[in-house]
Amino acid sequence: MSAPTAKADTTTGGYNFAYLDEQSKRMIRRAILKAVAIPGYQVPFAGREMPLPYGWGTGGIQVTASVIGRDDVLKVIDQGADDTTNAVSIRKFFAKTAGVRTTTRTTEASLIQTRHRIPETPLKAGQIIVFQVPIPEPLRWLEPRETMTRRMHALADYGPMYLKLYEDIARFGRVTTAYDFPTVVNGRYLMSPSPIPRLDNPKLNRSPALQLFGAGREKRIYAIPPHTSVKSLDFEDHPFETEGWSQLCARCGAADSFLDELVVDDRGTRRYVCSDTDYCDSRVAGGSAR
Amino acid sequence: MTADLEQPVLEVRGLAKSFGDRRVLSDIALSLWPGEVLAIVGESGSGKTTLLRAIDGQLAPDDGEILFHSRNQGVVDLATLSESQRRRVIGNDLGYVHQNPRDGLRLDLSAGANIGEPLLQAGMRHYGRIRQIAADWLGKVEIDAARIDEPPMRFSGGMQQRLQIARNLVTEPRLVLMDEPTGGLDVSVQARLLDLLRRLVADLDLAVIIVTHDLGVARLLADRLMVMQAGRIIETGLTDQVLDDPHQPYTQLLVSSVL
Numbered sequence: 001m002s003a004p005t006a007k008a009d010t011t012t013g014g015y016n017f018a019y020l021d022e023q024s025k026r027m028i029r030r031a032i033l034k035a036v037a038i039p040g041y042q043v044p045f046a047g048r049e050m051p052l053p054y055g056w057g058t059g060g061i062q063v064t065a066s067v068i069g070r071d072d073v074l075k076v077i078d079q080g081a082d083d084t085t086n087a088v089s090i091r092k093f094f095a096k097t098a099g100v101r102t103t104t105r106t107t108e109a110s111l112i113q114t115r116h117r118i119p120e121t122p123l124k125a126g127q128i129i130v131f132q133v134p135i136p137e138p139l140r141w142l143e144p145r146e147t148m149t150r151r152m153h154a155l156a157d158y159g160p161m162y163l164k165l166y167e168d169i170a171r172f173g174r175v176t177t178a179y180d181f182p183t184v185v186n187g188r189y190l191m192s193p194s195p196i197p198r199l200d201n202p203k204l205n206r207s208p209a210l211q212l213f214g215a216g217r218e219k220r221i222y223a224i225p226p227h228t229s230v231k232s233l234d235f236e237d238h239p240f241e242t243e244g245w246s247q248l249c250a251r252c253g254a255a256d257s258f259l260d261e262l263v264v265d266d267r268g269t270r271r272y273v274c275s276d277t278d279y280c281d282s283r284v285a286g287g288s289a290r
Numbered sequence: 291m292t293a294d295l296e297q298p299v300l301e302v303r304g305l306a307k308s309f310g311d312r313r314v315l316s317d318i319a320l321s322l323w324p325g326e327v328l329a330i331v332g333e334s335g336s337g338k339t340t341l342l343r344a345i346d347g348q349l350a351p352d353d354g355e356i357l358f359h360s361r362n363q364g365v366v367d368l369a370t371l372s373e374s375q376r377r378r379v380i381g382n383d384l385g386y387v388h389q390n391p392r393d394g395l396r397l398d399l400s401a402g403a404n405i406g407e408p409l410l411q412a413g414m415r416h417y418g419r420i421r422q423i424a425a426d427w428l429g430k431v432e433i434d435a436a437r438i439d440e441p442p443m444r445f446s447g448g449m450q451q452r453l454q455i456a457r458n459l460v461t462e463p464r465l466v467l468m469d470e471p472t473g474g475l476d477v478s479v480q481a482r483l484l485d486l487l488r489r490l491v492a493d494l495d496l497a498v499i500i501v502t503h504d505l506g507v508a509r510l511l512a513d514r515l516m517v518m519q520a521g522r523i524i525e526t527g528l529t530d531q532v533l534d535d536p537h538q539p540y541t542q543l544l545v546s547s548v549l
Contacts, residue, residue: 155374159411163396163403166410169417170402170439235417 018065018098024048028066028221032212035223040185041153042136047219057090057115058216060132064113067128067212068094073101075109080117080258080275087115104278116179118200120257120279123209125226131194133215136222138182138192158190162233169238178243184231185224193230199242199258204230249274252283297359298323299465299497300345305354305369307344314340315521318354324464327491327498329512329529331505331544337521338501342467345499346386347376358384361464382412382461389470391450394457395442401428401453402438408461427456431486448479452486459490468500472507484510505545509533517541 031045050058074094078087082104090113091102103109106121113130123129139149142160161182168175180195193204194213204224211224224230234240245259250271257279259272274280298321305318314337322328330338344351347368356368360380388394395404405424414420425435431452442450451471458466472480488511491498502508508515508529515532517525525538536542
């Protein structure tokens with residue numbers, strides 16, 4: 001064992017850089033490398049206890065802590081917003097333990113940790129996006145046994161997964177799965193894209209950015225390397241479709257972004273605004289508001 | 291197609307299986323031609339179901355060959371194939387009807403989805419076509435096509451069994467293994483099911499191995515009969531021949547014990 005690298009410096013408030021010890025980071029990096037080598041394959045890793053509960057992004061934080069460097073600029077979003085509790089806490093956590101620069105601007109960030117959304121602004125080459133994943137196994141609803149789901153992945157036995165789509169169409173005339181819509185990565189592994197809305201699925205496909213997924217409770221890491229094909233499941237006669245809104249964003253007038261429905265008074269008046277706060281703000285600042 | 295008549299669909303040679311030091315199958319040999327129904331009878335614990343499960347690949351035999359004449363790759367030895375090879379080679383050429391339809395169906399999904407699953411597994415990705423085929427098959431097994439979106443949980447036992455049969459036959463397999471398909475059904479439902487099976491077997495030119503302890507079922511359905519006792523085949527022949535003129539003491543006992 002080599003001696004611990006340098007003493008905790010003043011910028012990291014007494015913690016090791018980015019909180020995790022170096023051995024844990026190495027172990028997680030090895031899992032990430034394997035995940036990148038086998039796109040969409042879930043790599044088990046020895047998840048550490050983190051100073052926040054499961055479901056708050058323990059998987060994503062461990063991945064972020066393992067890949068972050070001193071020169072990185074970090075952006076954290078929760079449901080698209082930079083100013084929600086979870087996003088603010090995680091951003092502060094890394095500002096304190098890693099001393100890195102943080103931002104809310106998608107274009108300025110080199111590393112983005114996200115819960116439930118992909119930013120509307122297209123990602124660039126060189127950026128890394130880290131997803132927080134609650135349930136990494138897309139086959140779980142169909143098959144509760146882990147041994148069986150692993151076998152199904154090994155044999156690429158994904159026919160039964162289409163039963164979910166079949167049942168939706170038979171019952172409602174269309175596929176009603178609105179988030180966590182299953183995808184096939186690189187023509188091989190079935191992958192849960194974490195609960196991003198269906199609207200974000202096309203953004204996964206051939207993205208120039210590296211996409212990493214961390215599930216803390218289930219201790220799984222998987223990845224989509226840049227420029228990898230990601231196809232959402234569909235039938236030949238019921239092709240994959242994204243959802244749309246009958247309205248534009250009430251703040252910036254965007255027609256192409258994911259809108260949140262907000263109840264604004266006690267008489268049920270509703271407003272639709274972009275869930276991606278940075279995208280909305282930059283459009284307002286750029287003068288494209290109505 | 292003439293080649294099919296000359297070659298058996300299935301040929302088992304010297305099959306043996308032990309659980310620990312208990313021998314459950316010894317020196318099993320049988321062959322089966324297209325369009326033929328073979329019944330395996332014997333007391334419980336005689337190895338009937340174990341034999342069926344070995345042919346289906348649910349358990350690996352200790353010794354012997356299971357030669358299967360597949361559509362894609364000709365004759366292959368199922369005993370030596372890995373699971374992924376097995377799927378690639380025999381695909382949907384082999385069906386398995388469980389004694390309890392609950393083991394062979396997804397009870398919480400609709401009847402249509404249950405029939406559609408093997409089609410999806412075979413790579414069909416067209417919703418409209420899958421639904422059409424599912425509706426056709428419900429008709430063939432005498433289930434009202436209007437119930438296509440109901441889960442089998444709401445079906446009667448006989449309907450569930452017929453649904454399971456439809457699910458197994460929808461991909462037109464060459465060989466279907468049935469483990470007591472009429473067990474647990476009342477006599478009138480049994481009779482209808484047997485009628486249906488007889489018709490489907492003739493229509494589709496299926497080869498069937500049916501495990502049963504009901505000699506009546508065997509006599510009605512099977513061309514040939516095999517009697518098993520303690521993991522061995524003790525007597526085999528044409529159904530009527532075996533039932534009318536049993537040679538082995540155990541077979542004589544079995545035949546005379548029918549009420």
